[in-house]
Amino acid sequence: MLEKTYRPAEVEEKHYRLWEESGAFAPDPGSNAQPYTIMMPPPNVTGSLHMGHALTFTIQDVLIRFNRMRGRDALWQPGTDHAGIATQMVVERNLAKDGKTRHDFGRAAFIDKVWEWKAESGGTITSQLRRLGASADWSRERFTMDEGLSRAVRKVFVELHRQGLIYKDKRLVNWDPKLHTAISDLEVEQKEVKGNLWHFRYPIEGEEGRFITVATTRPETMLGDTGVAVHPEDERYKDLIGKHVVLPLVGRRIPIVGDEYADPETGSGAVKITPAHDFNDFEVGRRCGLAAINIMDRDARITGDDVPEAYRGLDRYEARKKVVAELEALELLEKIEPHTHMVPHGDRSGVAIEPWLTDQWYVDAATLAKPALEAVEAGKTVFVPKQWENTYFEWMRNIQPWCISRQIWWGHQIPAWYGPDGAFFVEETEEAARAAAAKHYGHEVELTRDQDVLDTWFSSALWPFSTLGWPDQTPELGRYYPTDVLVTGFDIIFFWVARMMMMGLHFMKDVPFRTIYIHALVRDEKGQKMSKSKGNVIDPLDLIGEYGTDALRFTLAAMAAQGRDIKLAVNRVEGYRNFATKLWNAARYCEMNGAIPVAGFRPENLTQTVNRWIVGALADCARRTGEAIDAYKFNEAANTTYQFTWGTFCDWYLEFTKPILNGTDEAAKAETRATTAWVLDEILHILHPLMPFITEELWEQLSADRPNRLIAARWPDHGDALTDPAARDEMDWVVRLISSVRSMRSEMNVPPSAQIALKLKDADPETLKRLETHRDLILRMARLSSVDPLDGAVPKSAVQDVLDGATLILPLEGIVDLDKERARLTKEIEKLAGEIKKIDAKLSNEQFVAKAPEEVIEEQRDRREAAAQTRDKLQKALDMLAA
Incomplete structure (x- = not known):
């Protein structure tokens, strides 16, 4: 039996460990399945999880889990970036505590110190990504300074130099006088x-x-x-x-x-x-x-x-x-x-x-940019949302030489060696440089290696293929390159995305990814950018500790509308924690009522209208959720699953089936229990990419003899086989009728305890038949004393609404003072109209729009939208009042 309360912390650690130990995150390079690949944007090894990470890695994990469940051979390639300046500064600060600088150690010994720090503290970000539920194949984790990637960096540098695409020049750079x-x-x-x-x-x-x-x-x-x-x-x-x-x-x-x-x-x-x-x-x-x-x-x-x-x-x-x-x-x-x-x-x-004017190493970015521009123009790689293509085009068409040298110690040291007269020799190894120098001078000479290291973006530009084993032609390289999608923020389209495009096309002769999904910023609830100075930073780990990982993930997905920044309010996370609780409680209800999975259950053979309705609605939910994820509309995917789970399944179906479960028809009972359990199972499938922990826990608890864990289960794909238009239309009519009555009661402030007689005007035979079939449900769920066709004139003290061809009439004589209600609604509508007029005046003021901060303008637009929605709702209520 399920515990009364869901405890995320206990469940999350357990399931993540079991997933990782069982190899559930690993692809199968030898399979015949179609590969699906995402390259994890490597977080800085110095980093810790922030809200931007939480968003981008949640989105990537949703895509990976979804495609894994669809039978794709999914590789999510993880790793971290050596973050040259940031890491060097961290280690130098640690040395400063003992009154030391890197110069007290010398280059080689200092680099050893950095590696020591990396071994002790460099895994913070990856352990935090595990807490987020990131199902990356950690057995393949790479680091931009590991030997395999370093070899790729040296080869690329040497080849580009030989092709005249890397050169030395005296140009201006952004010079940091403190970091030198x-x-x-x-x-x-x-x-x-x-x-x-x-x-x-x-x-x-x-x-x-x-x-x-x-x-x-x-x-x-x-x-x-x-x-x-x-x-x-x-x-x-x-x-x-x-x-x-x-x-x-x-x-x-x-x-x-x-x-x-x-x-x-x-x-x-x-x-x-x-x-x-x-x-x-x-x-x-x-x-x-x-x-x-x-x-x-x-x-x-x-x-x-x-x-x-x-x-x-x-x-x-x-x-x-x-x-x-x-x-x-x-x-x-x-x-x-x-x-x-x-x-x-x-x-x-x-x-x-x-x-500052100084000698540096440069990449001829303009030459490398041409094929990268053409690839996006030709649609070989597409941006989602599409408008980011314009940003990409603007940058690439005006690209400047790329300064790739840095005057620090931690990083890929430039593979160039200088002879006594300043001539230099660019080779992959010192031995090769000595041989080249001996040939140049006619005898062996003393060589000095270039002291600079490469810009961190140089090694990360190779990430899509260096992580797969290039320059060796590995099976993984042949199978998983090019990748399917890159998920990243707009701020590094030029610094990283464009450079991966340039390097991928130059060395692999193909684009590194087919789609580039650019996600928005996560701001605070007022729309302001989060910053320590403003004191408005929200720590995702705090939210995970308070509300559970699934609640945070679902919140970020639900708010990830294309092209719109996320205004993150803690109460939204709390709301989706309540959604997890609702799911848990629904599962407990099912379990307590004997609704447990039945082997061999066939949803296409159902006899009860309500059961045929719910399995058809479930199939539709799975289809629409899958289509939304495929289209990178994560908010639509989340909202579709939310509405179906909380609304259609919990609020309607479980209520509709209570009379069956409490009745005497054993066959109907058995069918309904089996249907309930099957639909709940399918909900767990659909929610799993978004809420992996609670769904895996329920999957495990609700049946002891599962052939596999939920992470490895197949995505529900029922096509149109379960759609029963007659059952759908009939039960949807019941839902709409009850909803309409509830709305009328709410808008007119009818006391919940009041039992009212509902009248139907102009009801056709089909409506009357449905009314007769579902009368008891309608009376119970709409809190009505009776439901009958209208006999005579419409009562004066009544509100009305139209449902298909019939008019719903709710007499309120003696229950609500309609004149008073009409006056209240009119006053509220006028007040809202005045507020909307004021906001419109502000937004049409060019000076205000030009000078006000972006978040203030956005807040005004949100206020207007909220006011307009409330006004329209009140206007509908006023219209419902009978003349």
Whole structure:
């Protein structure tokens, strides 16, 4: 007998252990089944489960469990990312507690320390994914720094270099002056800073008393100016193009160039150009042939022979103050304006990053992007929702060289070795590099390996095929590549998705996945982005501890509507915990009433109308749920199963069949018990991908002789065999009639204890026949004293509703004051109309829409929608009142 209360914590640990120990998560590469593959986006080895993880891994697990149940050979390939900078910082912080730095150990010993940390603490995220129910094949778990993946990384680097697609270049990078490394755009956080806009006057060479004014938010960079740009069509400056200014403080002659980057409508229309310290200026400099003078070192201190000696060694902000003071003393500071602007900061170091000109390794991303663009244009890979294709196209068509080198120690060290004259040799091994160097120099020489490591995204770009054994041509590689779907967030479409597309097509000659499902953000209940600073972060592990894993998973699926962010409120999770309780209680009711699985039960042979109805409804639920999951409409899948389980099965079918179970017809009893048990079993099948733990527990408890665990059971696929249109229409009519009466009672505030006589007007013979057949059910469930055809005129004190061709009339004489009720409804409707009008005025105000935060606008829209729904409901109630 089932326990009275469902205890998620006890059940979840038990079933997960049994699944994993039994090999239930493992695919069967030798089977004839059609493969189905998902590559787990590798979470950082430093990470812990957050709500974004909970969403993406829930969705992936739903897909894997569903396709496994459909008989596909399902591989969910797990693994973690070495997360170069993040992991190095964690280990360095640990060393700092003992007053040590990585330099006290040296590179090799420090790397050993990182591996030690990984062995002790690197499994946190994967153990948390197990708590979420993730049914990945952990026996195949990979790590981006394990030897197999490292070999793939070296081979890709060498091959791309030989093909001219990897090269060294001096370009601008996002430089972190604290961590002393280049970082990717994804590791740059834009922060709003209240600063100034300084307007400087640069004297025109040879024209005494004539100046050109430029404005800047970073005065210190003027020491590295190599030009001033104006728009070629700007009449104010046309005569100056080709002339020079004398750079104040430095004395350097720099040209005035014509370039469309200068906007005549902004500021003075003239802009200073510092190619070595601004990304836009770098491009202007290349177009106009301007020099790029680096005036900073790796600490963002002023350096170099091209700057006045008095500035050398100054911190960038100290230099800023000195530049402003000296230009003011020279009467070249025209004005200072307060200016709030966005300043890029390193997301881990917290310091302002510096665009810095330095030698780095680059990938020719533009060449690799062409086939990746064409693949999506041709539909070889599709985005869901489709609008994300536009984001992908925009990025790929404007792609820049990809900086892949990082100045840290933890990561894949670049396989390049330098000879005594600086010539370098790119090879997979040091032995091969020595051989190449000996051939180049004619004798053996001492080689020094490149100290940089590769950008973490470089190794994760190979994930779809490196995890399957590439560069070896393994059976798994042949069977599971390309994968079926990638599930990820929109923020890494460029950083990861696009790069996997490029690498997959280049090395495997096929796309890495057929579908890319982009899920939305999980926000707080007000629609605000979760952040520690706001204090609105919801920890998924806390919710799991409080409400159970199934409740959290079902909540996330139910709210995962395509293209809409999730506003997560804890009470939603609590509500779906109640759904799990409802399912558990329904199973206990079935068990207590002898509804246990019957071997050989055939649902197509049923005699009772109510039983034929429920098995047909069940088959329809299974079909619609499967179609929704196939279409990545997880909210529809969850809502379909919810409505059927709670509504159709628990609230209607179990109530409809109570008279049968309490009656004297033994054959009808036996059929109904068997049907009830069969439908409950099928519900467990359908709910399993969404709520794996409670369904597996009930599956195990409700029958002792199952041939397999639920995770390995087949998905219900009954086609149209169980659909009985006559039974469906008849029982649906009963449901709609009872629902309509309940609605009328509710809207008119009829006391629950009041027994009322329902009248039917214009009822056809079919309706009267159904009424006679189900009279007792209708009376009991709608709380009516009688149900009869109307004889005579419609009573004045009555409410009405239409059901098919008949009119339902509920006389309320002496029970409800209809005039008072009519007045109440009218007043409520007017109040709501006024509220909607106010919101509409706000939303049609262009200034409000332009200035208000996104979450505030979304909140107004939600309020309007809620008010409109309530108004329409009240209007229907008013319309039901008889004239």
